[in-house]
Amino acid sequence: VAGFYLYDWQFPPGLGDRDLDALVREVLEACSAIGPISQQQALRLVLGMGYNKESAVSKWRDVVAWRQAEEMHVLRSRLDDLMCGEASVTFANDSDVYSKLFRGCPCALLTMDERPVSVWNAGATNADKVTSLPTEDLKAW
Secondary structure (H helix, E strand, C coil), rough: CCCCCCHHHHHHCCCCCCHHHHHHHHHHHHHCCCCCCCCCHHHHHHHCCCCCHHHHHHEEEEHHHHHHCCHHHHHHHHHHHHHHHCCCCCCCCHHHHHCCCCEEEEEECCCCCCEEEEEEEEEEEECCHHCCCCHHHHHHC
């Protein structure tokens, strides 16, 4: 679908006889008018919003607004600069988040031009400690 291999079990209920490729193209086109979006993001929106184009576009509008309000472009630029340097990349309150919210296992890959790509295998929530993590620390992370 949309250039990606998916198994039957990956489709939420309700697909019916929809042309999923066409729906992803429609969502991609509509969402592109709101903010930059990849084909993979459009596919995820379609699946996550129950194959509903209007819901997918509305969700993308919310995502773009949140990213702008939280100045995610500044964070992305800072992390991109760090990843191209020798320093390690860290996030605010990361030790608390990793010990109280979930366990993460970062793995390192390199692109063809030797830039790092992070792949995270996030385990289950640590239910015993998650309530001790301040909401502001989680938001900052």
